[in-house]
Amino acid sequence: MIFRQLFDNASGTYTYLLASRRGGEALIIDPVLERVDRYLQLVRELDLKLVKAVDTHLHADHVTGLGALRDRTRCITVMGEQTQADVVSMRVTEGDRIEIEGLRLDVLYTPGHTDDSYSFVLGDRVFTGDTLLIRGTGRTDFQNGDPRAQYDSIFNKLLKLPDQTLIYPAHDYKGDTVSTIGEEKLFNPRLKVKSADEYAQLMNNLKLPNPKMMDVAVPANINVGLRQEEIARKGWAVTAAEAMVLRGRADVVIVDLRETSERERHGTIPGSLHAPYPDLREHIGAGGMLRDLAASTGKRIVFYCAFGERSAMAVQTAQDAGLNTACHIQGGIDAWKKANGPLAR
Numbered sequence: 176m177i178f179r180q181l182f183d184n185a186s187g188t189y190t191y192l193l194a195s196r197r198g199g200e201a202l203i204i205d206p207v208l209e210r211v212d213r214y215l216q217l218v219r220e221l222d223l224k225l226v227k228a229v230d231t232h233l234h235a236d237h238v239t240g241l242g243a244l245r246d247r248t249r250c251i252t253v254m255g256e257q258t259q260a261d262v263v264s265m266r267v268t269e270g271d272r273i274e275i276e277g278l279r280l281d282v283l284y285t286p287g288h289t290d291d292s293y294s295f296v297l298g299d300r301v302f303t304g305d306t307l308l309i310r311g312t313g314r315t316d317f318q319n320g321d322p323r324a325q326y327d328s329i330f331n332k333l334l335k336l337p338d339q340t341l342i343y344p345a346h347d348y349k350g351d352t353v354s355t356i357g358e359e360k361l362f363n364p365r366l367k368v369k370s371a372d373e374y375a376q377l378m379n380n381l382k383l384p385n386p387k388m389m390d391v392a393v394p395a396n397i398n399v400g401l402r403q404e405e406i407a408r409k410g411w412a413v414t415a416a417e418a419m420v421l422r423g424r425a426d427v428v429i430v431d432l433r434e435t436s437e438r439e440r441h442g443t444i445p446g447s448l449h450a451p452y453p454d455l456r457e458h459i460g461a462g463g464m465l466r467d468l469a470a471s472t473g474k475r476i477v478f479y480c481a482f483g484e485r486s487a488m489a490v491q492t493a494q495d496a497g498l499n500t501a502c503h504i505q506g507g508i509d510a511w512k513k514a515n516g517p518l519a520r
């Protein structure tokens with residue numbers, strides 16, 4: 176496995192780049208905007224293909240690199256379903272898996288630092304965001320933080336992992352890089368409490384100043400979505416209502432770019448084909464399934480996904496590849512559901 180822990184001095188943030196092999200797909204956790212060039216250089220040097228960029232929660236101390244990485248690599252952006260971010264490509268929840276070639280992150284919902292805080296388990300290690308830090312825990316006094324929820328996340332979820340599990344947090348300000356569950360049980364001073372009430376009292380009396388970047392970072396991180404209007408302006412988008420009319424037509428094929436788990440949870444547009452976004456280039460390249468379908472039947476391809484981000488990027492990729500009737504459903508299955516479109520399960 177390729178595993179890189181990268182550090183941003185200005186915010187004390189750790190960013191993790193993961194891949195199962197050189198030349199394979201990669202995933203990045205908690206990227207910092209100012210470091211995006213460095214990440215992409217490393218991705219090139221290791222001959223990787225960045226396919227997913229994940230934030231553990233909506234950060235208050237730095238601007239996320241999610242949007243910039245998506246715009247520069249057309250990767251999928253991922254956050255928890257509670258996030259206030261306007262649009263991310265894919266939202267996950269407890270029990271989901273975030274997969275790339277050869278690697279699987281198991282998703283744990285660990286609120287408390289914020290109400291959209293998640294942890295991700297990868298085999299022998301866990302990425303704890305700002306929920307559990309090395310000899311500390313993330314503050315709980317803003318962004319819908321809740322010390323009791325955090326106590327539950329830590330004591331009833333994270334500390335239930337095997338003692339030897341490695342902890343990789345989102346921040347450290349003392350120079351520590353990694354710990355274990357067993358070590359934190361013994362030596363983390365915040366965990367020397369006997370109850371959720373005692374923990375809440377401790378956390379409610381920290382009297383910390385707000386992060387320096389908070390007034391800039393939070394609004395920027397909420398407005399992370401891809402500007403789908405650009406695609407609409409080019410005439411490459413249809414509304415959910417327009418898509419409902421197109422759905423019955425013989426010269427139209429509707430293509431779902433989401434992953435199987437999303438299809439199972441949220442349902443699909445009846446009659447649509449499944450072609451997951453990571454395989455898009457293959458499907459629209461020479462000899463690809465979608466290219467052949469469009470060429471042999473003259474069908475117009477209408478892409479959709481969860482919120483319209485992957486499908487907007489897919490339209491651009493398809494148009495670049497010469498499929499000039501391709502379009503997408505703006506707002507994805509989310510908009511389709513709001514317009515009372517029929518669903519298949």
Ligand SMILES: [Fe+2]
Pocket residue numbers: 232233234235236288305313
């Ligand atoms: Fe945080």
